[in-house]
Amino acid sequence: MSATEPRATTLDLVPDVAARVADAVKVYGVGATxxxxxxxxxxxxxxxxxxxxxxxxxxxxxxxxxCAAGLDTLSAGSAWIGGTELGTLNDRRLTLLRRERIGFxxxxxxxxxxLTVRENITLPLDLAGAAPDQAWLDSLIDVIGLGDxxxxxxxxxxxxxxxxxxxxxxxxxxxQVVFADEPTGNLDSRxxxxxxxxxxxAVDEMGRCVVMVTHDPTAAGYADQxxxxxxxxxxDRMDAPTADRVLDRMKAFERRQS
Numbered sequence: 380m381s382a383t384e385p386r387a388t389t390l391d392l393v394p395d396v397a398a399r400v401a402d403a404v405k406v407y408g409v410g411a412t413x414x415x416x417x418x419x420x421x422x423x424x425x426x427x428x429x430x431x432x433x434x435x436x437x438x439x440x441x442x443x444x445x446c447a448a449g450l451d452t453l454s455a456g457s458a459w460i461g462g463t464e465l466g467t468l469n470d471r472r473l474t475l476l477r478r479e480r481i482g483f484x485x486x487x488x489x490x491x492x493x494l495t496v497r498e499n500i501t502l503p504l505d506l507a508g509a510a511p512d513q514a515w516l517d518s519l520i521d522v523i524g525l526g527d528x529x530x531x532x533x534x535x536x537x538x539x540x541x542x543x544x545x546x547x548x549x550x551x552x553x554x555q556v557v558f559a560d561e562p563t564g565n566l567d568s569r570x571x572x573x574x575x576x577x578x579x580x581a582v583d584e585m586g587r588c589v590v591m592v593t594h595d596p597t598a599a600g601y602a603d604q605x606x607x608x609x610x611x612x613x614x615d616r617m618d619a620p621t622a623d624r625v626l627d628r629m630k631a632f633e634r635r636q637s
Contacts, residue, residue, distance in 0.1 A: 397555050436594075482554035516551065542563075557581065604616060
């Protein structure tokens with residue numbers, strides 16, 4: 380990067396909006412094989428709020444998350460992190476933005492098996508050549524409750540403990556927004572609840588924005604709002620969702636589609 384090229388982190392951020400997509404279209408394939416995974420979706424993900432994105436398989440929920448996070452590109456429309464439009468960034472600046480502004484939590488944990496818990500948590504910072512904020516790191520370790528396991532490796536932890544490490548890793552760089560793709564999909568209900576509680580605390584106590592893709596009404600009950608997609612379109616939203624209300628809404632969608 381040249382001395383005159385601005386860093387992504389110097390761009391102004393839009394107050395109260397951590398991420399957004401506007402008139403987002405994503406098309407895979409051409410002609411007879413064309414699939415419209417996103418069909419003119421516009422949605423804001425507010426700062427310091429927990430949003431659950433729901434829908435049946437093939438509804439476009441994971442595509443929405445990947446495009447909003449800069450892991451995939453839109454066919455049309457725009458995606459923003461704060462005040463930065465992702466489509467205006469070259470590969471290097473997009474990589475910097477993802478590193479500095481975005482955290483990721485995936486269903487498969489994606490921990491490095493040869494590294495300790497502490498090394499996994501600080502890995503993104505280490506790759507960026509950045510020193511961790513020790514006070515922030517200590518607070519994360521306290522929140523995940525694994526202070527006595529920092530020198531253990533992932534294979535010595537339970538699935539829930541591994542996912543808690545993955546959440547701490549996602550938060551280690553103080554990202555503006557955390558994207559979580561089915562973070563409880565490989566966990567039983569008790570350990571899944573621990574991870575969801577940790578994501579909830581990241582919003583309430585740390586002021587992070589969390590965007591979670593899930594198919595689980597119980598998981599959606601931890602969120603401040605739930606968005607519902609079907610056939611690549613945003614078809615409904617719900618404030619203050621509960622597991623029962625989300626389940627009823629999903630059953631209604633299924634009845635309309637049958």
